[in-house]
Amino acid sequence: MPWRKPWVDPRMDADGPALREKLERRAYEVWISEIMLQQTRVAVVIDYWNRWMEKWPTIHELAAASGDDVLAAWRGLGYYSRATRIHDAAKLVCEDLAMKGLLPSSVDTLVAKVPGVGRYTAGAISAIVFGKAAPMVDGNVLRVLSRQLGLLGDVKRDKPVIDLLWAAADSLVKAVAETSCEECSYDEKISSATGEQISDRPGRWGQALMELGSTVCTPKPDCEACPISTSCRAYGEGLQLASTRGLAPKNMKTDLNTKPLPDIEESCDFCKPFEEVALNGDEGDAEIVPLSKKTSASRSKARPRIRRQATLSAFFAQSSESKETTDSVPDKLTPAGVATIVDHARKFPVKVVKKAVKEQETLVCAIRRSDGCYVIHRRPQKGLLAGLWEFPSWIVPEDYENMATAYQQAAELHASAVLDPTLKLKSLTHPKLKYVGKLGSVPWLFSHLKLTMHVFLFEIKCSQNEYDTLPSTDDRWSGSIEAESMGTGMRKCWDLVREVNGD
Ligand code: SF4
Structure with missing residues (x-):
């Protein structure tokens, strides 16, 4: 991706004007790439971004462009008001006596002063360009975090859920920024002009998380290939479910389920209940039935489906199916076990029914x-x-x-x-x-x-x-x-x- 470039390390440019010029250009490049990436896929953005930068290599050249030229360069990306807002913002940033073409480095100032820049774009600019511990949370990251935390919520419209995930992302990036990496000599922390600790770690972390969401933890995740499955609550729950069904070894552990996962539903106001519940077995314990799973008519007759609040403990209750298979416990995770984990992870986050167009x-x-x-x-x-x-x-x-x-x-x-x-x-x-x-x-x-x-x-x-x-x-x-x-x-x-x- 052409907008991915090495971090501008302030120590490498003792000369103030040269550093300022580099930061100005990087902030502009990252800003344009992030707005374009909100419109469409990476593969499409690459051409648009290259053409854009060829036409207006600096924010000053963009500010001097005609509105029609800017709209023409945006043609095909959709949401044309974004192009107009970028253009207006470029003019404002160049004319502002404090900014003089350099985008602010802090999230709050970016959001307050630059039209069209929300907290996601501001976080990206602040972390990637200026090395600050700012979270950048796009739709992909919301999905990854909802699975990592096992938060079964609506990450598009439920504000408390969204705020919680942003807070989690904030804590994570701060922890990442604080953690020193012994093997990495290039990411030692330094102080910015304002005394803040900065490094390239926040930017690399944020981009890695977004990339994980767009390549591995997709709507249908590839959990087997995931580098952070051991810390993933959805994975841990899926593994436990596979284990109770005799599809995974009993001793398979993640960081989370060295002990049985606690049932926290009673104390959590954020998660939606698993709604599809069927009575299972004579004891009347319950099993979550995946929404896509069709129960046969005969089974439905024998065990009428009910809808009620499910609890996680009910979810992991021993099913009759698992009792039958306990005798032949596999020595490794079976393909059906992997499918069980993926099916479970896919429930996160809550799917929102789209309004009719x-x-x-x-x-x-x-x-x-x-x-x-x-x-x-x-x-x-x-x-x-x-x-x-x-x-x-x-x-x-x-x-x-x-x-x-x-x-x-x-x-x-x-x-x-x-x-x-x-x-x-x-x-x-x-x-x-x-x-x-x-x-x-x-x-x-x-x-x-x-x-x-x-x-x-x-x-x-x-x-x-x-x-x-x-x-x-x-x-x-x-x-x-x-x-x-x-x-x-x-x-x-x-x-x-x-x-x-x-x-
Ligand atoms: S283990 Fe699966 S669900 Fe969890 S973060 Fe990785 S890909 Fe996503």
């Missing part, structure tokens, strides 16, 4: 002038596709008549109103506007919205300069659509127009 239709009006220019419209500076250009578009109301003629009529009215807004009130079409046809529909999926864009082409017959100035300041003519900062979905609409033009 809203559906929406828009009528996209490509209005072409005799000289080949098209009307384009700038979207609002906030919200979806903020600040990007598009062909004038009209959102179809939910209860709108779903008929081709109704859509065509609505598109004609919208295109007419672009040229003369008074026409819309009178439901009149513009006399010089000619409807060419519907070119097709482009489906486009955002994280929260399923959009269908119906593309209509119009021509306006007018003499040169007749409609040079459009009524809305958000509209203008463009003779080079390719160069405009448009979202990827709108570009697909443009592809339909180009096909008709024979380009």
Whole structure:
């Protein structure tokens, strides 16, 4: 990953300005990489990041760039308001007399002073660049920590759970920063200008944890390959479960289960209960049934499933299945035992049922002038596709008549109103506007919205300069659509127009 570079060790640059310049560049590089990584996968980010750094190698060059150029460089990454916020923040950081282009080193100051920088990005900059013991917790790290701690909670929306995991990450990185490593001569701690102990350990630790979450402790974890399975509560519980089922040796231990794992559920307010519980055996003890496990009809009849609060002790109760297999205890963890552990770990964190994605239709009006220019419209500076250009578009109301003629009529009215807004009130079409046809529909999926864009082409017959100035300041003519900062979905609409033009 091109943004991974050796730590800038302050001792290596006695010359203040040279050190400042290095820190300024590293902070800028890490900042951009972290924001991009929140958008998409590492493999995709690499190209974007390289192109970005080639275009604007320093924060000062980014601050001097045009807003449209920044949006164009972000095209395809989504959440365009983030690009605008980065640009605004770069200008602010460069103009600020205290910062003068150098991002602050402390998490609190970063969050307070730099727009768009939250505690995750601030933690990454503070730890990776400035060597401070700051936690950096992304979605992958939340998953790793929820499994390490055996915290069965909603790590996306449950604030106390999220705060607890952040606190755990904070304690961990502080402990890591404090621990000296005898083999490592390069990470000895030094004091920063403010007297804080700094080293490259916090940054390396944070990045290692994130990488573990993205490569090993994934939603379906590879627990066998995990370097920290011995400290993992979910692993320990899974191993104990495998052992009770006769799928692992009785003497297999992790750091956690040298003794039987204590049942802490009674004293823990954070964990959600394991909800799927079935009576198991004559004694009436309970077994957690994995959510995906289908019990046969006959078994369901004999042992009716009940839903009630399960406790961890119930979870590890000896099942009748395990009693049958106790006589043949394996001498090593069996593949079925590994699967049991992985299945158990996968329960962490709690899966959140996604809300249904809203559906929406828009009528996209490509209005072409005799000289080949098209009307384009700038979207609002906030919200979806903020600040990007598009062909004038009209959102179809939910209860709108779903008929081709109704859509065509609505598109004609919208295109007419672009040229003369008074026409819309009178439901009149513009006399010089000619409807060419519907070119097709482009489906486009955002994280929260399923959009269908119906593309209509119009021509306006007018003499040169007749409609040079459009009524809305958000509209203008463009003779080079390719160069405009448009979202990827709108570009697909443009592809339909180009096909008709024979380009
Ligand atoms: S042992 Fe498994 S669940 Fe635990 S941290 Fe490692 S990969 Fe994740």
